[in-house]
Amino acid sequence: MFSNLSAGALGLSLDHPTAIDLAAQHGFGGVDPDPGYFATLGGTAAVAEHAAAVRERGLEWGLAGLPVPLDAPAAEFREALVELPSALELLRAAGVTRIGTWIRPMHQARDHRTNWRLHVGRLALVAELLADAGIRLGLEYIGPKTFWSVERFPFIHSLRETRELIAETGASNVGLILDSYHWYTAGESAADLAGLTDADIVSVDINDARDDRERDEQQDLDRRLPFDTGVIDLESFMGAVRASGYSGPVKVEPFLKDLAERPVDEVLADVSARLERAVSGGSASA
Amino acid sequence: MFSNLSAGALGLSLDHPTAIDLAAQHGFGGVDPDPGYFATLGGTAAVAEHAAAVRERGLEWGLAGLPVPLDAPAAEFREALVELPSALELLRAAGVTRIGTWIRPMHQARDHRTNWRLHVGRLALVAELLADAGIRLGLEYIGPKTFWSVERFPFIHSLRETRELIAETGASNVGLILDSYHWYTAGESAADLAGLTDADIVSVDINDARDDRERDEQQDLDRRLPFDTGVIDLESFMGAVRASGYSGPVKVEPFLKDLAERPVDEVLADVSARLERAVSGGSASA
Amino acid sequence: MFSNLSAGALGLSLDHPTAIDLAAQHGFGGVDPDPGYFATLGGTAAVAEHAAAVRERGLEWGLAGLPVPLDAPAAEFREALVELPSALELLRAAGVTRIGTWIRPMHQARDHRTNWRLHVGRLALVAELLADAGIRLGLEYIGPKTFWSVERFPFIHSLRETRELIAETGASNVGLILDSYHWYTAGESAADLAGLTDADIVSVDINDARDDRERDEQQDLDRRLPFDTGVIDLESFMGAVRASGYSGPVKVEPFLKDLAERPVDEVLADVSARLERAVSGGSASA
């Protein structure tokens, strides 16, 4: 696995070339691809050339976002399918192999089973289109109760459910996005991660939680940097990830507004060190 | 349909002969059977004789409770199955045709799909055993969010889910217990009840809700007598029940502790009048 | 319900204007729409005008074919979704409200549950797109064992399974295409049709079967005209259809090659009379 710079997940507005420069400068192992930037390059050949240059700087690609709204009305979902091949063509040209999305953990009108069937059907379809492009799809479940309990019908909010959903898609290119924050808020432990392999995991996020709130009171958008409070047992979490043989990107997604107000080099040095500690399994202070 | 006296649902401790006397006195159309009392009568012939006497007083049987803990550990569930035939034999001798239970709307460990499969499997088994005894099984879903949201995995808490569960049992003798309180707290309307037939409904409860709380703040055990606050639209609810051609018992289950402290005749006169109003569709003040 | 002329189902190569003329001449109550012909008319206004002319001749629209291959590879399915709106726009302009397809009853690689999930997912998506256009979707199950048993994994081949599939789509605009030939070969009876309503049925086919073969030896493409051999109990079948209050088209689909070799007026007079007998419930000889 490798530390990955995802400017968006840090709340930083960096254009793609700058993000690449900073990722290389601060010792990240990878950087998120930017499909919008790819689209400005004028074709697959230019995208491939750009990607080669990024690789030459020692950077791997992190995760691109899925450009399909999984639970939108059918007309909107179809519209996204119409546009999908051109997006995939650019990602493929760049050598991007990981796309991800999250599963909305509740719905006002669709009960659990109805929502499940919608997700299985649409995920199976999208996954096959992605497989044709050599791309894997990662699914992130959302753990905080303050999120999944606010509408009439709670939906998937645990690792176990997500794994069953993935199995039901019948697709071998769908896997998990593991986020320590969801793992913690879902009340899960290292035992829940046992038995996972590299093939089961598409991306990993590490975050910590506030230490002045109970687990069920934690808010999805109010987190802490990894190793900050120690509320989340990142040693157990990363130990299980390491045991899986995971080979992909590890990033931070803290939803901390003040990061954007601090000097970017200071922020990235800090984040890079924390990721390094997580990835290496070392105990060096962040 | 007919008004039914369920002493237990009113929180009254009446022995069975007294309940029968009071039901007849206060003009109820039916009374709940009492399996414990039946067991003291010394055999099926005596139970049949007792039931004939009850019928002669113009009373039909309401609903007996299901003596099987649906989501208990397997050993406990099996134990209940061992005992079930002797219980069913007495109910059958009495001519009881309706048994009911409620579905626990959440679980700390079993996610929605796992819990669903457990319920489908056990309900199908129990339903077939009941069918052999000529008895129908009613399932009551629980609506209040303050109930279904308190553990890790919310489960069935709507009419739609309950109907799908019933369909999946594959049993023609399983139906609904409709309770206006759950219908209201689940955010349902008359449209949700459209298309139901007498074969779909095993029992009906009518209750009203407190008028000083939002729907999502209502507590399962803190209700009001029907037509009390007017928070629940009982006209729409009973209109839909009437449209279904429902022919079974209608009772009140208010969980009001003070009922047990008032004179029983006063309470039963009041309850009987409210049920009469609901059953007849009349607008007479309760 | 009304008798419907489906030239394609009779194996006749009639252009659309001729089919309309012949339908009117021979007393059919409806005729299948021809999307290919609509596309030549130069826009929705011309299609609407054409449809008005057809209606003025006393003809209703039968069923159009679904232009989406339900179990194709994802890329091909997506391609059909790209094209779908323009096809639906013309059908909508014509006032066509019924589209149909059949369910392939076996698969060499997809087991029953995997195939089920694929169908639920894709049908739900397609149904919602059709609903947006005011169109209902009919699904035809295939009954002959000589068809469903020839690959590794048999799939849906009964009414019960089809109804469960439709329920799982969650779509209120999906219903059945009932074909007496499949009903017979599936070993079903009038009891299986009990309880159906007009909302459950999108189209009805009536055919008879060869009288020199056992039910399990019947071939899907070797049928007889309705009321020909009497092997299929069309009185029971149509009695149940009538009891449902069905208001749509009834057609014949005999897969008899020699129909195309007989004078077309003779064939249509014959078919019209047989349909009339079925629709009216009369006993007039065909």
Place this chain on the structure above:
Amino acid sequence: MFSNLSAGALGLSLDHPTAIDLAAQHGFGGVDPDPGYFATLGGTAAVAEHAAAVRERGLEWGLAGLPVPLDAPAAEFREALVELPSALELLRAAGVTRIGTWIRPMHQARDHRTNWRLHVGRLALVAELLADAGIRLGLEYIGPKTFWSVERFPFIHSLRETRELIAETGASNVGLILDSYHWYTAGESAADLAGLTDADIVSVDINDARDDRERDEQQDLDRRLPFDTGVIDLESFMGAVRASGYSGPVKVEPFLKDLAERPVDEVLADVSARLERAVSGGSASA
């Protein structure tokens, strides 16, 4: 893994002490337990003593049959549950840890999904009762098309379906009974066995098939001894079993009537050698 003597699977009528003697004599690594014999020993202490003596002869226990008819009418299934604890008590006293049954691959009335739900529900219940007794449950799917295609609704007849069924029971003590004959007739290959672990497999059967019939014409009860015709690729099959780290019994179940007519020592020497070849992965001629 170890070679196992299952007299019943060979069609031999051996009483339990004789089977144990012969198993030891002919170098088998295990022998099937005999619950009927256990029941004659007069209690758990005597059974434990008997089991200790068997172990001292170097023999492990093979597989006991599940004394519960999984798809029987509910009353009959319940009756078996009533009797189950006393049977499990004796098996537990003997240290038996493996029980097995097969899945009937078709049904005249229950469609695939209905039958699936029945199996999931009953298996989950039985598995939990077995888990309480420290016993694992093995499920054998049936591959021959001449078997699964003879009734209206084919059911599970592949490894993939069986694994999904096991997953849906939610039980960690349910696994596979792998039989090379079903693996072959189901058209499966070593790839289908990839990824299995010891925890996934409860028992293994090896058999060969007639060489004068196509795969789809093979009969379930007309097999050949392993390594006889070479129709079934036992090297690939056992290679995959070995790769799983399987630690349990391997037996032969050829349904060959003439085995009972040959001298028992000759038969057992032959069977033991064939099993030894399979277990050791050696290429010594049988």
